[in-house]
Amino acid sequence: MATVTTEGTVGLGLRRVSASKLPDQSIKQVDQLAILVDISSCIGCKACEAACSQWHDLKPPLHTEEKIFTGYQSGPGLAPNLFMYMRFQEEETPNGLVWAITKYQCMHCSDPGCLKACPSPGAVIQYANGVVDFDHSKCIGCKFCLSGCPFDVPRYDANNKPWKCNFCIDRVSAGIEPMCVKTCPTNALHFGTKEEMLLRANKLLEGLKKRGFDKAAIYDPKGVGGTGYIYLLPHGDKPEIYGLPREASISPLISLWKGPVKLLGSIILWGTLLGAFLQLILFGPIKVGKKHKKEE
Amino acid sequence: MEEIKKLEEIEVERFSRFDRFVHWLTAVPFVYLFLSGLGMYSPKFAWLLPFLGGREFSAWLHKWAGVVFSVGVLLMFLKWAKDFILDSDDIKWLSNVKYYIKGEEEKLPEVGKYNAGQKIFGWMVFIGGAVFLITGIVMWFPESFSINLVRLAILLHTIAFIVVGAGFIIHVYMGTIGVPGSLSSMITGKVSALWAASHHPKWFKEIIKR
Numbered sequence: 001m002a003t004v005t006t007e008g009t010v011g012l013g014l015r016r017v018s019a020s021k022l023p024d025q026s027i028k029q030v031d032q033l034a035i036l037v038d039i040s041s042c043i044g045c046k047a048c049e050a051a052c053s054q055w056h057d058l059k060p061p062l063h064t065e066e067k068i069f070t071g072y073q074s075g076p077g078l079a080p081n082l083f084m085y086m087r088f089q090e091e092e093t094p095n096g097l098v099w100a101i102t103k104y105q106c107m108h109c110s111d112p113g114c115l116k117a118c119p120s121p122g123a124v125i126q127y128a129n130g131v132v133d134f135d136h137s138k139c140i141g142c143k144f145c146l147s148g149c150p151f152d153v154p155r156y157d158a159n160n161k162p163w164k165c166n167f168c169i170d171r172v173s174a175g176i177e178p179m180c181v182k183t184c185p186t187n188a189l190h191f192g193t194k195e196e197m198l199l200r201a202n203k204l205l206e207g208l209k210k211r212g213f214d215k216a217a218i219y220d221p222k223g224v225g226g227t228g229y230i231y232l233l234p235h236g237d238k239p240e241i242y243g244l245p246r247e248a249s250i251s252p253l254i255s256l257w258k259g260p261v262k263l264l265g266s267i268i269l270w271g272t273l274l275g276a277f278l279q280l281i282l283f284g285p286i287k288v289g290k291k292h293k294k295e296e
Numbered sequence: 297m298e299e300i301k302k303l304e305e306i307e308v309e310r311f312s313r314f315d316r317f318v319h320w321l322t323a324v325p326f327v328y329l330f331l332s333g334l335g336m337y338s339p340k341f342a343w344l345l346p347f348l349g350g351r352e353f354s355a356w357l358h359k360w361a362g363v364v365f366s367v368g369v370l371l372m373f374l375k376w377a378k379d380f381i382l383d384s385d386d387i388k389w390l391s392n393v394k395y396y397i398k399g400e401e402e403k404l405p406e407v408g409k410y411n412a413g414q415k416i417f418g419w420m421v422f423i424g425g426a427v428f429l430i431t432g433i434v435m436w437f438p439e440s441f442s443i444n445l446v447r448l449a450i451l452l453h454t455i456a457f458i459v460v461g462a463g464f465i466i467h468v469y470m471g472t473i474g475v476p477g478s479l480s481s482m483i484t485g486k487v488s489a490l491w492a493a494s495h496h497p498k499w500f501k502e503i504i505k506r
Contacts, residue, residue: 019339117450119336120351140345140355142336143438147446156439253447257454265458266338272462276469279397286399286475288494 012173013128018118030128032110032194033172035181036201037103038232039242040208040216041188044101046086048180048189049074052105055168055179056083078104080155080163084180091241098235102242103180103189105165106153108132108228113250114162116258117148130194130228131167150224150248167228194226201232208234223249303490308503310409310492311485318375319482322368322421325361329428330464332358333457362432369425376418379410386412401494409499413470417463424460427452 013028053060060082063069069076072088084105091098112132115124123138124145134145134154141160146152154162168178176182181191190200201218208216217236220226227248233239239246311319332354335344348354385405389396389412395403396413410418431449438446471478475495481487492500 019342119339119342121339121342138351140336140351142355143435144450146438147443147450152443251444251447253444253451257447257451261451261454261458262338265454265461268458268462269465272465276466276474280469280473283398285473286396286401286495288477288488288491 012169014125015128015130016112016115016126017122018115018124019121025128028128032130033167033228034130034192034194034197035167035178035229036190036192036197036232037229038188038190038201038204039100039102040204040213040232040234041186042101042103043186043188044072044086044088044099045185046074047183047185048103049082049084049086051179051183052084052165053082055171058082078153078155078164080157082155083163083165087243089241089243091235091238093235098241100235100241100243102231102244103229104243105229106132106167107151107224107248108165108167109150109248110225110227111250113148113150113224113254114145114154115148116250117144117254119144127169127173129172131169131172132228133166133169134162134164136161148250148254150221150245150250194228194230197230201230204232208232219244221245221248223247300490303493304488306489307486308489308492308500309485310481310487313485315375316482316485318368318371322365322372325365325368326464328361329358329365330461332361334461337454337457359432359436362428366425366429369421369429372418373422373425377422380415380418382412382415386415390416406498407496408502409496411496413466417467420460420463424456424463427456428460431456 013030014023015025017023052058058081061075061079063075072086074085075082077087078085084103087100087102087104089100089102091100108131110130112124112126115126115132118124119142120138120140123135123140124132125135126132139161141156143154143156143160143162145154145162146156153164155164156162168180171178177191181189190197192200198218198220205216205218213234215237216232216234219231219233219236219239219242231242231244233242233244235241328348331344332348334341335348335351336342336355336358342351345351345354349357385407388405389407392404393413395401396411401407431453434441434446434449435453441449471482477487477491481491489500492503
């Protein structure tokens with residue numbers, strides 16, 4: 001994650017770079033990548049979670065005897081050294097108990113809030129294929145990326161550097177599937193272009209509906225321009241039970257800050273400087289003794 | 297003319313040792329906070345950060361400079377808040393501020409130790425300082441607060457930066473070239489009697505009485 005710098009990613013192509021001009025999109029015509037998570041096929045075995053940690057050389061936090069975490073999950077949630085986890089939630093519905101199992105990690109938003117909030121040029125990058133990544137060599141450790149994220153994803157290490165799923169950018173740029181997809185024993189995870197994955201998701205959705213899941217839906221939130229991870233939810237009317245926000249979008253507070261407030265601020269600050277300069281050249285410094293001289 | 301020469305030679309104390317110490321205890325961290333904040337506010341000023349010790353270092357020192365700044369503002373508030381209360385003359389002064397800008401102070405109500413502009417900047421620093429401190433703590437530890445509170449804190453911190461930053465630009469201009477003699481008063485503590493009589497006549501009369 002920390003090893004790539006934007007200068008080193010020219011070959012991959014960039015779609016967006018934090019606090020920088022939009023790169024020219026006409027050079028690289030790259031398909032958007034996506035992973036489809038078919039929740040109806042997932043058995044909650046956590047093989048993807050183990051494979052993720054193995055591939056990224058992570059040692060996820062272990063639980064001490066004093067603080068044992070109980071439940072189906074391996075821990076309470078994401079950690080700087082845990083890029084994804086399986087989320088388990090039991091939910092009572094009129095049709096009986098639902099066990100919502102979700103693979104949870106960075107969603108790789110098409111319009112990433114972390115990138116929008118980041119003040120450091122090049123610290124958050126989105127490759128032309130849509131993968132969102134951090135460049136720790138450019139990160140200043142301000143933690144603004146967390147406030148930009150609609151999914152509460154980045155987690156910080158002791159040096160305030162953020163960590164998260166990077167879509168196995170090293171693997172996908174070499175043309176192989178991400179580690180979680182490779183490991184999944186039930187084909188609940190599919191990897192390909194966004195277009196293909198949406199087609200496949202729609203086909204699976206039809207099947208689910210035939211099996212009686214008439215509320216089933218595809219989760220690809222438009223508020224962030226769609227995501228790199230799309231989900232097939234058997235209970236699509238209740239994304240919350242899967243830990244997914246119903247309306248995922250960049251907070252209006254963030255948009256207000258980066259948009260009108262910043263523009264107005266620049267006008268006010270430059271205007272003040274100009275005003276002081278004009279006072280100086282039009283009227284000059286406010287000197288002593290004018291009144292007294294007149295009195296003399 | 298002779299009288300003016302005499303007034304020019306007499307020195308009166310405007311700022312005590314404590315005043316000067318508190319001013320610079322607040323001002324030095326603020327300059328660092330303003331410049332490093334500017335580098336984080338806009339990528340067009342990101343080049344400032346390497347000059348402030350490095351990009352990562354300046355973001356780190358920004359927080360601790362903020363702690364020192366907050367102490368300075370608190371002391372300043374305790375020392376000066378009572379002097380910065382606006383009265384009816386100040387309102388008149390403000391509504392005719394155009395004469396001040398033109399350098400025609402004699403057309404304005406007589407000013408005490410601080411004019412209305414200085415008083416308002418004082419309140420900008422007091423209120424702004426409180427906003428900076430509270431929102432800054434939330435931004436420092438974003439994982440310990442609700443995410444929407446962190447977002448609101450960033451927005452308010454930015455707004456406070458714009459307001460206090462604009463005031464700071466005017467303050468620096470006035471304190472250096474805008475009103476000659478001001479900077480040395482904050483260094484030596486002394487102004488000439490002439491300076492006092494022309495910029496702060498009401499205050500000058502008060503000290504003469506003593």
